[in-house]
Amino acid sequence: MTEFPRTNVGGVSLPRLLIGTNWFLGYSHTSRAQDKFIRDYQTAGRIADILTVFGQAGVDAVMGPHMKGALGEGLDLAEQRCGRPFTRIITPHFNILPDGPAEMEPARVFADCRAQGATFCLPHQGITDALTDRRARRIRDIDTYTKLIREHDMIPGLSSHMPESIVYADAQGADVETYIQLYNAAGFLMQVEADWVMRIINQAKKPVMTIKPLAAGRLLPVVGLSFVWSTIRDQDMVTIGTTTADEAREIVDISTELLHQRVPDYELQTTRSKSSLQAAAG
Numbered sequence: 001m002t003e004f005p006r007t008n009v010g011g012v013s014l015p016r017l018l019i020g021t022n023w024f025l026g027y028s029h030t031s032r033a034q035d036k037f038i039r040d041y042q043t044a045g046r047i048a049d050i051l052t053v054f055g056q057a058g059v060d061a062v063m064g065p066h067m068k069g070a071l072g073e074g075l076d077l078a079e080q081r082c083g084r085p086f087t088r089i090i091t092p093h094f095n096i097l098p099d100g101p102a103e104m105e106p107a108r109v110f111a112d113c114r115a116q117g118a119t120f121c122l123p124h125q126g127i128t129d130a131l132t133d134r135r136a137r138r139i140r141d142i143d144t145y146t147k148l149i150r151e152h153d154m155i156p157g158l159s160s161h162m163p164e165s166i167v168y169a170d171a172q173g174a175d176v177e178t179y180i181q182l183y184n185a186a187g188f189l190m191q192v193e194a195d196w197v198m199r200i201i202n203q204a205k206k207p208v209m210t211i212k213p214l215a216a217g218r219l220l221p222v223v224g225l226s227f228v229w230s231t232i233r234d235q236d237m238v239t240i241g242t243t244t245a246d247e248a249r250e251i252v253d254i255s256t257e258l259l260h261q262r263v264p265d266y267e268l269q270t271t272r273s274k275s276s277l278q279a280a281a282g
Contacts, residue, residue, distance in 0.1 A: 003058035004252065005259060007235045009207050010155040010177030012119060014061050014087060016234075017255055018209060019054050020241030021064030022216075024071050029189075029216035038243065046244075047074030048081070053248040055082035063089040063180075063209070063239050065124065067116040089209075090118040091159045091180065093126055096141070106145060110152040121149045122157035122180055129162050138172050139165060146175040157209075163192055163200045170205045180209045180239075185227035188215030198231050207235040214240065222254055222264055229258045 004015045022028070024047050026039035047070055051062070055078055067075060067088050079085055094109040095101070102108070113121050123145060131140045139158070146156040158165055159180035166179050182190050183197055189212065190197060201208045210232060214224040228238050238255070242248045250266065257264040270278070 002256075004256070006058070007207055007237060009120070009157075012087065012155065014237065015059045016237050016259075017054075017059045017252070018089065018237050018239040019051065019059060019062045019086075020211065020239045021062065021071060023241035023243045024050075024074075025064065029212075041243070042070060044070040044073035044077065047071055048077035049245040050242055050248045051075060051078035051086065052081045053245045054252065055079075055084060055086065057252045059252060060084055061087040061089060063091065063211075065091055065093070066113075067118070072116065087120070088116065088118045089120040089122065090116065091122050091124040093124050096127060096130060106148055107152075110148050110154070114152045114154055118154050120157055120178070121152070121154040122159040122176075122178070125159050125161045125180075128158050128160045128165055132160070132162050132165050132168060134164060137164075138168050139174060142169070142172075142174050142176075150175070157206075161189060161191060163190075163197050166200050166204050166208070176206065178207050178209055179204060180211055182212055183208075183210040183228055183232075184212050184215045184219065184224055186215035186218050186224075188212060188218055201232060201236060207237065208232070209237045209239055211239045213238050221251060222258075225251070225254055225258055229255065 004017055006013050007016050023038060024042050026035040028034035028038060051074060062075060075086055090113045092109050092113055094106045095104045110121060131142060133140055149156040155177050157176045157178040158169055161182050166181060169176055181201060183201060185194060187194050210228055213228045214221060240251055242251060253266060254264045
């Protein structure tokens with residue numbers, strides 16, 4: 001199988017398709033019941049099956065808040081099956097105010113990320129956006145945290161839901177190598193219109209890891225992926241999670257066709273209401 005197209009971030013080769021973990025860890029953005037279903041369903045073995053499909057296609061980078069538990073076990077198993085390491089991109093939470101829990105002190109959290117094998121450490125949106133000062137047009141204290149991340153032998157970046165974070169970080173010369181930014185055709189969770197975010201991504205000084213391309217399942221894969229792949233740059237990436245190995249295979253196939261500017265040719269869903277269309281759809 002041909003390897004999935006790649007880019008370079010901070011001197012590290014990454015696939016342009018990144019594996020998200022919400023559909024492993026139970027963050028559905030749908031309901032508590034759906035979250036519970038995901039957590040109950042996903043075992044280390046099922047996660048390994050999904051990661052193996054991605055890894056065999058050259059999609060060998062995983063993004064998540066941690067790489068522990070069933071996710072960590074599944075990742076180790078997938079690496080053994082694929083015969084290749086997966087790059088770990090961790091988006092941690094940590095204390096940004098004094099007197100927080102000792103285990104959440106930044107240095108301890110970063111040491112734990114490194115122990116989990118993280119190559120990239122991007123403070124989570126809950127951290128970045130709390131530090132983003134719209135009045136001063138800067139991200140406060142960011143250099144303190146990126147310095148600590150570097151000292152723990154990881155590559156720093158920023159995860160944000162605020163498009164201003166990219167603009168401010170670029171303007172202040174923050175020591176980051178990449179950004180995580182919401183981007184989807186539905187505008188799901190986005191704070192400004194999609195065309196504004198499109199412009200910001202295309203003007204960013206560093207590669208951007210876009211997230212939620214299918215708006216947490218609100219868009220068909222071919223619809224959501226057509227939008228993001230056609231409007232980001234060659235150095236930018238798309239992060240997507242799947243619940244099953246078949247979904248992973250479908251995402252890789254559709255993305256590959258779209259990146260070659262071909263209309264994806266895949267088996268469509270069949271229902272009784274579409275029976276009169278079947279001859280045309282094939």
